[in-house]
Amino acid sequence: MLKEVSINDLVVGMYVHSIATQDGNLKIKSRGLVTSWATIDELKSKGIKSLIIDPAKQKQRQKSEQPDVIPDEEKDVAVSYDAEIGRARFLHEQGKSLCKRLLVSLEQGEGIDAAITDDLAGRIVASSRRNNDALMTLTRIREKGAYLMEHATNVSVLMANFAAAMEMDEKVIHEMTMAGLLHDLGMIKTADDILNSTTRLNESQWQSVRQHVIAGVDELKELEGVPESTLTAIAQHHERIDGSGYPNGLKGEEISLFGRMLAIADSYDAMTAERPYKKAVPPNKALKTLLQADNHFDMLLVQKFVKCVGIYPTGSLVKLDNGKVAMVIKQNEKNPLQPRIKVFYSLTGGHYLSPKEYDLSTPRMNVDIEKSVLPQELGIDFNRFFNESIAG
Numbered sequence: 001m002l003k004e005v006s007i008n009d010l011v012v013g014m015y016v017h018s019i020a021t022q023d024g025n026l027k028i029k030s031r032g033l034v035t036s037w038a039t040i041d042e043l044k045s046k047g048i049k050s051l052i053i054d055p056a057k058q059k060q061r062q063k064s065e066q067p068d069v070i071p072d073e074e075k076d077v078a079v080s081y082d083a084e085i086g087r088a089r090f091l092h093e094q095g096k097s098l099c100k101r102l103l104v105s106l107e108q109g110e111g112i113d114a115a116i117t118d119d120l121a122g123r124i125v126a127s128s129r130r131n132n133d134a135l136m137t138l139t140r141i142r143e144k145g146a147y148l149m150e151h152a153t154n155v156s157v158l159m160a161n162f163a164a165a166m167e168m169d170e171k172v173i174h175e176m177t178m179a180g181l182l183h184d185l186g187m188i189k190t191a192d193d194i195l196n197s198t199t200r201l202n203e204s205q206w207q208s209v210r211q212h213v214i215a216g217v218d219e220l221k222e223l224e225g226v227p228e229s230t231l232t233a234i235a236q237h238h239e240r241i242d243g244s245g246y247p248n249g250l251k252g253e254e255i256s257l258f259g260r261m262l263a264i265a266d267s268y269d270a271m272t273a274e275r276p277y278k279k280a281v282p283p284n285k286a287l288k289t290l291l292q293a294d295n296h297f298d299m300l301l302v303q304k305f306v307k308c309v310g311i312y313p314t315g316s317l318v319k320l321d322n323g324k325v326a327m328v329i330k331q332n333e334k335n336p337l338q339p340r341i342k343v344f345y346s347l348t349g350g351h352y353l354s355p356k357e358y359d360l361s362t363p364r365m366n367v368d369i370e371k372s373v374l375p376q377e378l379g380i381d382f383n384r385f386f387n388e389s390i391a392g
Contacts, residue, residue: 003055007048008104010040011097015057023047033057040145079130081329088127088134089391095120095153096146099181103148103188106219114225121156121177125170128160133314133330136161140315141383142273142280148187148195151269156180158265158309165308166261172229179233179262182226186216198276210246213238233258237266242295260298264290264305267297274376282372283313311336317382318369323348325378326358327390335361337369342390345380352380355389 004020014034034040043051098120105112127135139154159180163173187195190212194205201209217235220226236259239245241252245263255263271286281289287309290302310331312318318326318341325347330340338360344353358365375382 002052004050004052006050007044011100012093015054017052017054020050020052022049081133084131084134085391088138091127092138096149099149099152106188114223117181121174124156124177125160132161137315152181154269155265162308175227175229179230183234183237186212189215196276213247229258232256233262237262240296260301264297283316284372312339317373319371319373321368321370332361
């Protein structure tokens with residue numbers, strides 16, 4: 001049965017049957033799967049107000065893309081990167097779709113169900129336990145026009161791995177993963193012209209942005225099922241060790257362990273994302289910035305975070321000294337400068353290669369990483385290649 005939905009409720013994975021309402025006289029014919037948030041932004045820019053979707057075809061697509069439905073007895077079983085990456089990609093898309101629905105619900109003054117976030121957090125933790133490199137890879141696959149949804153999902157993945165690396169118990173790992181998913185929910189109260197500004201914000205605009213912490217916590221306090229530790233982390237994720245943070249200017253030990261952890265994961269992911277007002281920085285440079293900001297962050301925790309994500313984080317792209325480009329797919333604890341990689345591009349030839357896996361720590365390799373690179377520096381559509389040739 002066909003269903004009409006608002007453009008604000010359209011998410012990646014839905015199947016568009018036709019356009020229902022739009023502004024202007026421009027006739028637009030659009031039918032097919034929504035495969036990216038950029039497509040949704042394009043439809044909005046063309047004045048689309050509502051669409052007719054086919055839920056049956058949406059379900060058919062999800063069934064064919066390895067949904068995260070795993071027997072209980074297999075949820076904690078370690079699997080290979082290749083075995084988990086398909087499920088991880090599907091789960092990451094679900095995370096972005098959920099965050100989109102939460103933001104839309106708040107914008108429209110509707111209630112949100114914390115149980116849905118709780119369930120997703122559990123599946124993120126389970127995927128990370130099966131293979132922590134798969135979901136970490138997805139945190140590096142950036143899509144234009146999807147920052148808030150991507151950022152929340154990415155930070156939840158980072159927090160799941162960070163808390164596990166800290167050897168916290170399962171309950172706390174779960175609660176920190178929820179904190180990642182919900183930490184920027186209050187941003188929906190910030191005006192779009194501020195969020196999408198291409199110029200430096202003035203003090204009045206910054207004051208508006210800073211209100212998102214209080215706004216988010218106020219919304220979450222009204223819900224059942226949001227743990228106290230989750231609320232604490234969210235309330236403190238912009239506090240800084242030297243007292244320069246907000247909203248309460250807390251210092252040092254006044255900031256909880258959870259708040260200090262979330263501050264690190266949030267800042268790292270924000271630095272590595274491209275925004276209207278700034279360019280993205282490679283992951284290793286973001287980590288270096290964190291290590292140099294000892295007045296803002298807990299340095300012991302930053303060092304543990306760096307060890308957790310790796311000097312060359314999983315999913316990041318690296319240029320090799322043989323003129324090829326590879327994606328990092330697994331950390332090497334004994335030799336952090338020599339991770340496991342998948343080579344996929346030749347700079348000298350200017351073309352893609354069939355992805356091939358290598359362990360740089362193998363003596364016979366005799367190949368080293370020259371530096372981290374970003375897809376836009378290479379002028380390649382890495383997202384498409386990743387989806388078709390690595391995660392497909």
